[in-house]
Amino acid sequence: MSQTSTPIITAVGITKSFGSGDLFTTILKGIDVTIMQGEFVAIMGKSGAGKSTLMYQLSVLDEPTSGTLTIAGESIERKNEQERTQFRLQTLGYVFQDYALVPDLNAEENVMIPLVMRGMNWTEAKTVAQAAIAAVGLPTKYKNLPSELSGGEQQRIAVARAVAGKPKILFADEPTANLDSFSSQQVIDLITSLNRDFGQTIVMVTHEREYALGCNRIIHMEDGLIIREEILKPM
Amino acid sequence: MNIFRIGLLLGIRQIQRASIWTNILIVFVMALTFLNLIAVSGILVGLIVGSERALQEKSLGDIIVTTKDNETTIIDTPAFTRVLDSIPEIQDYTVRFKEGAQVEANYKTRRDLSQDKNVISGSIVGIDPIKEDAVTGLSTTVVEGEYLDTSEDGYLLLGALTLDRYTAGFADITGSLENIYPGDTVRVTIGQNTKEFFVKGIINAKAGEVSRSIYIPERELRRLGNRVTQDAEEIAIRLQANTDATMVKNALINSGLAEQAKIRTFNEALPKFLVDIKNTFNVLGTFIGSIGIIVASITIFIIIFINALARRRFIGILKGIGIDRTAIEIAYVIQAGVYALAGSLIGVVITYAILIPYFDANPINFPFSDGILVAEPIGTLVRFITLFIITLLAGYIPAWMIARGNTLNAILGRK
Ligand SMILES: Nc1ncnc2c1ncn2[C@@H]1O[C@H](COP(=O)(O)OP(=O)(O)O)[C@@H](O)[C@H]1O
Numbered sequence: 001m002s003q004t005s006t007p008i009i010t011a012v013g014i015t016k017s018f019g020s021g022d023l024f025t026t027i028l029k030g031i032d033v034t035i036m037q038g039e040f041v042a043i044m045g046k047s048g049a050g051k052s053t054l055m056y057q058l059s060v061l062d063e064p065t066s067g068t069l070t071i072a073g074e075s076i077e078r079k080n081e082q083e084r085t086q087f088r089l090q091t092l093g094y095v096f097q098d099y100a101l102v103p104d105l106n107a108e109e110n111v112m113i114p115l116v117m118r119g120m121n122w123t124e125a126k127t128v129a130q131a132a133i134a135a136v137g138l139p140t141k142y143k144n145l146p147s148e149l150s151g152g153e154q155q156r157i158a159v160a161r162a163v164a165g166k167p168k169i170l171f172a173d174e175p176t177a178n179l180d181s182f183s184s185q186q187v188i189d190l191i192t193s194l195n196r197d198f199g200q201t202i203v204m205v206t207h208e209r210e211y212a213l214g215c216n217r218i219i220h221m222e223d224g225l226i227i228r229e230e231i232l233k234p235m
Numbered sequence: 236m237n238i239f240r241i242g243l244l245l246g247i248r249q250i251q252r253a254s255i256w257t258n259i260l261i262v263f264v265m266a267l268t269f270l271n272l273i274a275v276s277g278i279l280v281g282l283i284v285g286s287e288r289a290l291q292e293k294s295l296g297d298i299i300v301t302t303k304d305n306e307t308t309i310i311d312t313p314a315f316t317r318v319l320d321s322i323p324e325i326q327d328y329t330v331r332f333k334e335g336a337q338v339e340a341n342y343k344t345r346r347d348l349s350q351d352k353n354v355i356s357g358s359i360v361g362i363d364p365i366k367e368d369a370v371t372g373l374s375t376t377v378v379e380g381e382y383l384d385t386s387e388d389g390y391l392l393l394g395a396l397t398l399d400r401y402t403a404g405f406a407d408i409t410g411s412l413e414n415i416y417p418g419d420t421v422r423v424t425i426g427q428n429t430k431e432f433f434v435k436g437i438i439n440a441k442a443g444e445v446s447r448s449i450y451i452p453e454r455e456l457r458r459l460g461n462r463v464t465q466d467a468e469e470i471a472i473r474l475q476a477n478t479d480a481t482m483v484k485n486a487l488i489n490s491g492l493a494e495q496a497k498i499r500t501f502n503e504a505l506p507k508f509l510v511d512i513k514n515t516f517n518v519l520g521t522f523i524g525s526i527g528i529i530v531a532s533i534t535i536f537i538i539i540f541i542n543a544l545a546r547r548r549f550i551g552i553l554k555g556i557g558i559d560r561t562a563i564e565i566a567y568v569i570q571a572g573v574y575a576l577a578g579s580l581i582g583v584v585i586t587y588a589i590l591i592p593y594f595d596a597n598p599i600n601f602p603f604s605d606g607i608l609v610a611e612p613i614g615t616l617v618r619f620i621t622l623f624i625i626t627l628l629a630g631y632i633p634a635w636m637i638a639r640g641n642t643l644n645a646i647l648g649r650k
């Protein structure tokens with residue numbers, strides 16, 4: 001594609017350290033990364049390489065020890081806790097490793113609440129939530145509780161929840177780690193299609209190379225650093 | 236507004252998904268707490284109110300007329316009662332003549348003069364048996380023998396507390412008449428005059444005053460007491476149902492009767508100690524109930540704390556996806572509020588639909604009172620609001636403690 005792309009995430013010199021004294025460890029040792037609008041980026045690396053830690057920084061769930069982070073034109077460092085929560089609500093979508101649905105709420109309600117939180121009225125949120133659930137292929141499961149869904153189905157509802165509000169960026173940290181290979185493929189196909197069909201910007205951590213094949217770019221990490229980038233499909 | 240709607244949804248769903256037994260248990264605890272708060276002071280106060288009622292029904296009437304402070308009788312009692320006759324709100328009244336008297340029993344069987352006389356000092360009341368019965372239902376308190384007959388001379392009624400059989404030891408100080416039954420004779424002495432009477436009946440009422448007195452027809456009392464006038468010591472007035480006693484009292488005072496006697500409503504005439512005990516019991520009951528509130532609030536605190544702790548990860552995820560933590564706190568406050576509301580509601584229904592009617596129909600039989608359950612709506616409302624607010628706090632604090640924690644730590648289950 002030849003159109004000019006704009007960066008949506010710009011991270012410069014991100015480090016993250018934990019503990020103090022003898023227990024002091026630096027997990028991220030200076031990450032520079034830029035992610036373009038509409039790009040689908042996979043992060044790969046051995047267990048313990050710091051992939052999740054990087055994801056938490058980029059997705060505003062954590063605060064880096066140093067470095068600057070600009071997302072969708074907004075500087076993140078200046079934001080307080082409440083503003084960060086608000087920012088996550090308005091701008092970002094999350095799919096966690098294990099299906100992180102609220103067990104007391106049914107599928108539809110799980111998808112609805114971030115929409116209502118954004119100010120959508122109840123009936124509209126319900127309509128949008130049902131459409132999102134239908135779009136992930138579970139049009140008959142609106143009223144099911146998480147405990148009445150399989151792992152793969154729960155993860156697809158989690159994807160619906162993450163994207164129903166049309167976030168600027170979708171984050172997914174090993175979304176298939178707890179799924180069998182069939183369900184994994186379904187979830188990966190779903191995420192891939194969001195990028196392909198709707199131009200959704202996605203940052204996804206995965207262990208399986210085959211799941212990263214639909215990406216534009218794979219970032220390889222080792223020991224808290226980006227060691228290599230692999231372009232599969234240029235933007 | 237949207238935060239509140241999300242909080243409401245989360246709160247309702249949490250209650251719905253909780254085990255039915257957990258919900259029943261919590262609501263049960265709340266209902267018991269509420270009952271404890273209402274019933275303990277309610278029964279303590281009801282004890283006194285029962286005793287007040289007995290006084291009103293059996294002794295004082297709705298309005299009680301007594302002698303002015305420096306007089307010995309109601310001045311010109313016949314003129315006074317003529318005014319009473321003309322007032323339509325007055326249903327009945329009874330004129331009482333009172334004297335101090337000595338009553339001696341067992342004088343026929345006393346073997347020698349060195350043996351102690353079986354004699355008591357007491358208050359003797361001269362009444363018109365029919366009018367007294369109309370005001371206080373004195374005939375219904377006869378527990379042995381029969382009520383006085385206006386046409387008969389030489390009969391009296393003995394209050395049960397003058398008899399050893401009823402006082403069973405505790406009246407030893409004041410003395411009591413031994414082994415007296417209806418049909419026996421006793422000697423009554425007023426001043427210099429002594430007359431022998433047959434005991435016609437024994438009366439026993441929850442108003443101690445009545446059970447300590449001796450009743451004879453008024454003309455006998457006036458004769459024994461050497462009285463030349465018709466002036467009496469006391470008039471008890473019974474009003475028509477639903478008549479305001481204060482209003483009638485004021486009408487009596489306005490017609491100048493206060494010159495002749497002291498006129499008080501039943502409430503004004505209540506002995507001060509009863510009012511004091513009632514207030515003390517109310518405070519005591521509230522205090523005992525407050526301990527219950529503390530226990531209930533700790534229960535709610537623990538339940539919400541455990542609940543929120545078990546959901547810490549989901550609380551983290553909710554915050555992670557951008558849900559304001561206020562919504563989560565609201566959810567738990569609503570949960571606590573629903574428990575408090577349901578419990579109180581059950582408590583109110585039990586109190587007003589079961590306990591109060593039950594105790595009204597079957598008062599607790601205390602020696603000095605027919606104890607009932609008193610729960611003034613205002614007092615109940617205040618207690619309900621107190622319990623409700625404390626419960627909301629008990630739900631809010633643990634929710635706040637957990638929801639304010641670091642989001643990522645909560646999601647990852649780190650400490
Ligand atoms: N809060 C923490 N305190 C100390 N060490 C941590 C903390 N979080 C993660 N680590 C360490 O950082 C390293 C990278 O973790 P993580 O980012 O989860 O790796 P990955 O997701 O690539 O498997 C691991 O060695 C892990 O033990």
Ligand SMILES: [Mg+2]
Nearest residue numbers: 051052053173
């Ligand atoms: Mg990881």
